[in-house]
Amino acid sequence: MVYLAMAKQKIAAAPSVRRLPLYLQVVRQAQREGIQYISGTFIAQELNLKPIQVRKDLGMTPIIGKPKKGYPVAPLIRAIKYFLGWDTTREAVLVGTGNLGTALLGYQKLQDHGLLVVAAFDSNQEKIGSLIHQVPVFSVETLESKILTWGVKIALLTVPSHAAQGITEMLIKAGIEGIWNFTNVKLKVPDRIVVQKEDLSSGYAMFCVMMQARQIGKDCSRSLLPQR
Amino acid sequence: MVYLAMAKQKIAAAPSVRRLPLYLQVVRQAQREGIQYISGTFIAQELNLKPIQVRKDLGMTPIIGKPKKGYPVAPLIRAIKYFLGWDTTREAVLVGTGNLGTALLGYQKLQDHGLLVVAAFDSNQEKIGSLIHQVPVFSVETLESKILTWGVKIALLTVPSHAAQGITEMLIKAGIEGIWNFTNVKLKVPDRIVVQKEDLSSGYAMFCVMMQARQIGKDCSRSLLPQR
Numbered sequence: 220m221v222y223l224a225m226a227k228q229k230i231a232a233a234p235s236v237r238r239l240p241l242y243l244q245v246v247r248q249a250q251r252e253g254i255q256y257i258s259g260t261f262i263a264q265e266l267n268l269k270p271i272q273v274r275k276d277l278g279m280t281p282i283i284g285k286p287k288k289g290y291p292v293a294p295l296i297r298a299i300k301y302f303l304g305w306d307t308t309r310e311a312v313l314v315g316t317g318n319l320g321t322a323l324l325g326y327q328k329l330q331d332h333g334l335l336v337v338a339a340f341d342s343n344q345e346k347i348g349s350l351i352h353q354v355p356v357f358s359v360e361t362l363e364s365k366i367l368t369w370g371v372k373i374a375l376l377t378v379p380s381h382a383a384q385g386i387t388e389m390l391i392k393a394g395i396e397g398i399w400n401f402t403n404v405k406l407k408v409p410d411r412i413v414v415q416k417e418d419l420s421s422g423y424a425m426f427c428v429m430m431q432a433r434q435i436g437k438d439c440s441r442s443l444l445p446q447r
Numbered sequence: 448m449v450y451l452a453m454a455k456q457k458i459a460a461a462p463s464v465r466r467l468p469l470y471l472q473v474v475r476q477a478q479r480e481g482i483q484y485i486s487g488t489f490i491a492q493e494l495n496l497k498p499i500q501v502r503k504d505l506g507m508t509p510i511i512g513k514p515k516k517g518y519p520v521a522p523l524i525r526a527i528k529y530f531l532g533w534d535t536t537r538e539a540v541l542v543g544t545g546n547l548g549t550a551l552l553g554y555q556k557l558q559d560h561g562l563l564v565v566a567a568f569d570s571n572q573e574k575i576g577s578l579i580h581q582v583p584v585f586s587v588e589t590l591e592s593k594i595l596t597w598g599v600k601i602a603l604l605t606v607p608s609h610a611a612q613g614i615t616e617m618l619i620k621a622g623i624e625g626i627w628n629f630t631n632v633k634l635k636v637p638d639r640i641v642v643q644k645e646d647l648s649s650g651y652a653m654f655c656v657m658m659q660a661r662q663i664g665k666d667c668s669r670s671l672l673p674q675r
Contacts, residue, residue, distance in 0.1 A: 415654035420468035426643035
């Protein structure tokens, strides 16, 4: 079974895990509306999923539903947050304060989920010493010593592709154990390091397949379009 | 079967579709290295997937593998691009040139996949009339008339949450049929409109579950951290 040994970062139920934040959103909305119990069927309808899928996914968490009533709303929220570790705060640094990095520093939702970006690093002298969305920006030259001192274990990587592997090696020397990788580089890291790679291409693939089915926007070639 | 009628935008094989861009990346790398045939097992190893999953996913596309040799590399690339509609150009507009919008305008990979953002719209007077990553920025007040004239059918939505539903209604009046929604708002749209909602929370959920398994960065509360 060579395969199992290799699959170091494979999560068995990846699509199920990815759906949990959607459930959380639906259940929180129900809570705001004063609803006490919510059924798997209702959640499924809200999200265009099959009820059996919702019940299976929620089965990963410690929640127990009641026959004919559904899941108690407040405990369900706690159960999903517990499973995801969103009931606690995780401190992180961000490296690379370009447009994407800046957008992430201002993304309130991550903070709502317990991700607290405590510092950013950049090589741009004009940014060093400034605050971006209240987060202080430090010189990338101080990255290793600062992260070691603070003991932060998580980094968001939003540097240009050519810098990604080099910065990653600095981060690992500094004690970083989890990297949320927004670059398009497949990072080479030791087995013990957790890397989550974000790739817009997957979402774009879904968008395209849905549009393909309806022949939207394909092969358009119009002379009225603005010059590029 | 109320469910089927409701699932207007449900793609049966969503996780499979999401994986196709990863396969494309691996197969293109093989092509650059001069490889002629690639096996499902090799692709699976590169991506920590099961070989049977890769073969099943590629079965959605028109590629046919050869016993003992695998898939011919150049036809496999063409087959994936054909299935995703990435062998053609799609024109789109972007609304909202904040940090995320600006980052997307500079994201070369989307253009590589055939998405050509021909114009951007914003309400900020300082941006109107400028170019961002070579894309001209127009006043949001001219959005409806311009999109109608051009006949563009696809929009990327990167406006603040409070503006999302209003802009969406303008886009639909202007003939937009597909919306790639980067806001955290669940848009209300007619059935015929395709909406793909991007949500970083799903990726963050995966990242957290992987970190949970290794007890990374949880419940840290250090006095050495920089002030926020």
